[in-house]
Each structure stands twice: as C-alpha cells, then as structure tokens.
Amino acid sequence: MAYVRKAKKRPYADQVFKFIADFPDLIYDGMIKCKVCQIDLQCWDKGACRRHVNSTRHIKNQNGVTPKTQFMFDLLFVLVTCGVPFLILDRLPFREFWKKYCPDVDLPSRTALRNYVTTVREDVVNRIKCALKNKRLWLCVDETTDCKKNSIVNVIVRVMDPLKPTVPLLLASKRLTECTGQTITWVVLETLAKFQVPPSQVLMLVTDGDTTMRLVGRYLQEQGCRLLHVTCKVHALHLVAERIRKCFPEVDALIASTEKVFLKSPKHLRAFHAQCPGVREPSQSILTRFGTWLEAALYYAQYFQQIKVVVLQFNPAEAAGAKESQTKFRDISIETDLQIVRNNYKGLYGSIEKLQNGALSLVESLQILDEVDTLLHTIDDARNDRVLEEFESVKKDSDFITLKQISDGVSTNPLTEFKECFNYACVTSTDVERSFTKYKHIFRQGEHVSMRQLWKHI
Incomplete structure (x- = not known):
C-alpha cells in the first residue's frame, strides 16, 4: 500500500x-x-x-532598498520615457560608472530588462484606462512618414477638465501601409476600444486641414462620435505666413542665400561673432516648423546693416551663396521690404508662438485669433490683400464657429451641455506634431526594438 x-x-x-x-x-x-x-x-x-x-x-x-522587481520596472520606464536605448546597459563605461556610484544595486543586462517590457506596458495601459474612464475627451490625430516611406499615425488625447489644462497622452503610434481616411478612422476607433473609451466620450477632434483628415472627422461623426472637428489654428496661421513669404520673393532669396553662407562654416561664424558681438547667429528658415520664416525675416530686419558688413567681406568664390547674398544686401528695396514685414507682421509671429502653448484656455486662444484678424484688416498694403485672402480661406471652419458660439453661450448645439468641458479646449495639433519627434525611436530597428515593443500600443 x-x-x-x-x-x-x-x-x-x-x-x-x-x-x-x-x-x-x-x-x-x-x-x-x-x-x-x-x-x-x-x-x-x-x-x-x-x-x-x-x-x-x-x-x-x-533597510529601504527597492525590491528588484520594482527597480526593474522603474528603470525600464525611465529609459523608455527618456528615449535612452537599452544598449547602454551593456556598455562597459556605463556599467563601471554604475558599479562605482551604486555598488549596492546590481545593474541588469539588456536581455534581462526586456523580460519586463510586457508587464510595464500593461501597467501603463491600465493607468491610462483609469485616467480616461467616464471622462470627456479631446482627440488629436495626424500622420507622417518614416524612413521607409510608410505612413505612421499618432493618436493623442486629453481629458477635458473644466478647471485646468491637462497633459496629453499618446494612445497609439501605428504604421500603415496605406493612409486613407478610412484606415486612419479605423486606427482611432480601434485605439478607443483598446482603452475602453466609448466614442460618445470624445467631444472634440483637432487635425490639420488636409483632405484626408477632414474625411476622418466626417467618418468619426458617422460612427457615433458627437464631436466638433476643428482644424489646427497654428497650421492656419502658418499658411498665412507662407503666403507672406510668397509675397516677398526678394526677401526670401536673401534669407535663403545668407543661410548658405553661414551653414556649416565655422570660419564665417567666427568672423560674424568677431564683428557682431552680442548678436545671435543668423536665424534659419525651416519650412516644416511654424513661423520660422517670419522669425528669420524679423531678425534680418533688425540686424540688416551688421550682417551686411560681414557678408560683403567674404570672397564670393569661397562661400556657397555668397555672391547672391551680397547682391541682395546691396539692393536697397530689400531692406525696405524687410521693414514692411517687421512693421506689419511682427504681431502674427507672436501669435503663432503663443498658440503653440497647449495650456491656453479657449478664451485666450480665441482672443489671439481675433487679434490676428484685427491686425491683418488694418494693414494698408496692396500685397496684404493676398495675405488676407489666405487668412479668410483658412477661417472657413463651421465647427470652429460652433466652438466659438459654445464659448459665448449662444449655441444651440447639443454639446452646449458640456460647455464647461471646453474651458481649456486646445485648438492646435502641435502636441501630436511634436510626438513624432519625441517618439521617433519607436519604429527604429536594432537597439530600439524593445522600446518599439513597449510603446507600439500606448
């Protein structure tokens, strides 16, 4: 037995x-x-x-020593949110530094840390679910392309707190083989479902003015989202600034040619600093960044004579763009045009800078846009007619008009019952634009693969 x-x-x-x-x-x-x-x-x-x-x-x-599991979670979270590749854990200098200053804590290897990726991702997802539960939401979506020309869509939300601005949360960063209104809408609805957010909780959608994004807003409304689709107002003002650039082609040529003179040329920069002490280096006009051409034009209007003296002393045969830049600096009409841009549109540049602050209240944002409207209507210049025409075309946004009416309390839209939720409604999509830069490591190969696994659904 x-x-x-x-x-x-x-x-x-x-x-x-x-x-x-x-x-x-x-x-x-x-x-x-x-x-x-x-x-x-x-x-x-x-x-x-x-x-x-x-x-x-x-x-x-x-004795207060952090448990190993908690230490691994915290280390993983810090590395990912700060954009530090896991490869650093296997680097000998970093391990020696750690051993010298943190001898009581064993530094894990990259392979060991990856074992905690899934758990940390689930923990982050659960925390976001709790933060969004039964809350009214602001939604923003945009797309860009990666190094392989694949479309990447980012989805960001904010809780529409009536008392204070809230921090934006990146819910999804998806790679699409085909970027259409339907595929982006599918990504948005799938993301909301993943975080257990009913479409009815979304009160506002902000995108750029692209045709595809306009279709996304329409499709979401057809899927039961009672939302206002507002196009980004910083994008709108940036288009106005681009029209100003086209109205002053000689100024644009001056800025472009002078950039080439100083670009990647330490010799020319040393000469500039020697003759213009206390003056910052010439501004660069980056067309993909909001308002940088206006910033450059204002800079050249302020320091035109100082930069002219420096540029004219360079040998045209030694510097790229020097000959054209010298020709433009000798043209008196260009200096006059620069002063016109400075006098007429300095306030527009300031408005673009202010609107990029995501913590503005809706009242403050509307006030800034009203100031731009007043500014452009008071300028007495024949070229401003085309600028004003561009501004009027980007203003045609029916849901934005409804948003203003809700803010003023004169709207009959059903969303008026949530008027207080719109107190800090953001009218720009700069958060989603910056997220592409902040999380650019998500779709990299090699050492960033663990980060991609962690954040691809968050």
Whole structure:
C-alpha cells in the first residue's frame, strides 16, 4: 500500500496571532502577510516566518532598498520615457560608472530588462484606462512618414477638465501601409476600444486641414462620435505666413542665400561673432516648423546693416551663396521690404508662438485669433490683400464657429451641455506634431526594438 502524505493542517487564528507576535513586520487577515515586502507568505509555522524575516530580501526591503522587481520596472520606464536605448546597459563605461556610484544595486543586462517590457506596458495601459474612464475627451490625430516611406499615425488625447489644462497622452503610434481616411478612422476607433473609451466620450477632434483628415472627422461623426472637428489654428496661421513669404520673393532669396553662407562654416561664424558681438547667429528658415520664416525675416530686419558688413567681406568664390547674398544686401528695396514685414507682421509671429502653448484656455486662444484678424484688416498694403485672402480661406471652419458660439453661450448645439468641458479646449495639433519627434525611436530597428515593443500600443 502506497504511503499517502497528509496535508499539513492550518493552525487556528488564535494560534497564528500567538506565534507571529514575535514578528512585528507580519500581520494576519486570513493569510500571513509581510508589511515590508508586501507579499503573502505561504507558511503556517513559526520557523518559516523566522526564515522569511531573516532572508536577504526582507532585510533589504526593511533597510529601504527597492525590491528588484520594482527597480526593474522603474528603470525600464525611465529609459523608455527618456528615449535612452537599452544598449547602454551593456556598455562597459556605463556599467563601471554604475558599479562605482551604486555598488549596492546590481545593474541588469539588456536581455534581462526586456523580460519586463510586457508587464510595464500593461501597467501603463491600465493607468491610462483609469485616467480616461467616464471622462470627456479631446482627440488629436495626424500622420507622417518614416524612413521607409510608410505612413505612421499618432493618436493623442486629453481629458477635458473644466478647471485646468491637462497633459496629453499618446494612445497609439501605428504604421500603415496605406493612409486613407478610412484606415486612419479605423486606427482611432480601434485605439478607443483598446482603452475602453466609448466614442460618445470624445467631444472634440483637432487635425490639420488636409483632405484626408477632414474625411476622418466626417467618418468619426458617422460612427457615433458627437464631436466638433476643428482644424489646427497654428497650421492656419502658418499658411498665412507662407503666403507672406510668397509675397516677398526678394526677401526670401536673401534669407535663403545668407543661410548658405553661414551653414556649416565655422570660419564665417567666427568672423560674424568677431564683428557682431552680442548678436545671435543668423536665424534659419525651416519650412516644416511654424513661423520660422517670419522669425528669420524679423531678425534680418533688425540686424540688416551688421550682417551686411560681414557678408560683403567674404570672397564670393569661397562661400556657397555668397555672391547672391551680397547682391541682395546691396539692393536697397530689400531692406525696405524687410521693414514692411517687421512693421506689419511682427504681431502674427507672436501669435503663432503663443498658440503653440497647449495650456491656453479657449478664451485666450480665441482672443489671439481675433487679434490676428484685427491686425491683418488694418494693414494698408496692396500685397496684404493676398495675405488676407489666405487668412479668410483658412477661417472657413463651421465647427470652429460652433466652438466659438459654445464659448459665448449662444449655441444651440447639443454639446452646449458640456460647455464647461471646453474651458481649456486646445485648438492646435502641435502636441501630436511634436510626438513624432519625441517618439521617433519607436519604429527604429536594432537597439530600439524593445522600446518599439513597449510603446507600439500606448
């Protein structure tokens, strides 16, 4: 007959309270638990409790040393959010630095840290779900292309708190083989479903004025989203600035040619700093960044004579663009045009800068746009007619008019009942634009693969 081992009987509660009285860190509430380690102990006798209390893990936790699992979670989260590749964990200089200043904490390898990726991702997703539960939401979506010319779509939300601006949350960064209104809408609806957000919770959608994005707004409304689709107002003002650039082609040529003179030329920059102490280097006009051409034009209008003296001393045969730049600096009409741009459109550049602040209230944003409207209508210049025409064309946004009416309390739209939620409604999509730069490592190969696994659905 085979020997059958009998299961050990659990002691009664009064017996447990009696023998754990010698261990202040242990409590009993149906299970024996350790307050320091925050775990359930699978033991029911005094000897086992003593072994746990004397264990290395318990002593480290008692002395304030972070448990290994929590340390791994925190390290992983910091590396990902700061954009630091996991490869650094295997670099000898970094490991020696860590060993010198943190000798009591073992630095994990890159391979060991990857084992915690899934758990941390699930933890982040759950925290976002809790933050979005039963809240009214602001939604922003945009697309760009990666190095392989594939379309990448980012989806960002904000909680529409009536009392304060909130931090934007990146919910999804998806790669699409085909970027259409339907595929982007599918990404948005799938993302909302993943985070258990009903479409009815979304009150506002902000995108650029592209035709595809306009279709996304229409499709979402057809899917039950009672939202206002507003096009980004910084994009709108940027288009106005681009029209100004086209109205002043000689100024544009001056800026472009002078950039070439100083670009990647330490010799020319040294000459500039020697003759213009205290003056910052010539501004660069980056067409993909909002308002940079206006910023460059204002800079050249202010320091025209100083830069002219420096540029005219360069040998045209040695510097790219020097000959054209010198020709433009000798043209008196260009200096006049620069002053016109400065006098007429300096306020427009300031408005573009202000609107990129995502913490503005809706009232403040509307006030800035009204100031731009007033500014452009008061300029007495024949070329401004085309600028004003561009401004009027980007103003045609029916849902934005409804948003203004809701803010003024004169709208009959059903969303008026959520008027207070629109107090800090952002009218720009700069957050989603910047997210492409901030999370550009997501779709890289090699050392960033673990980051891609962590953030591809967050």
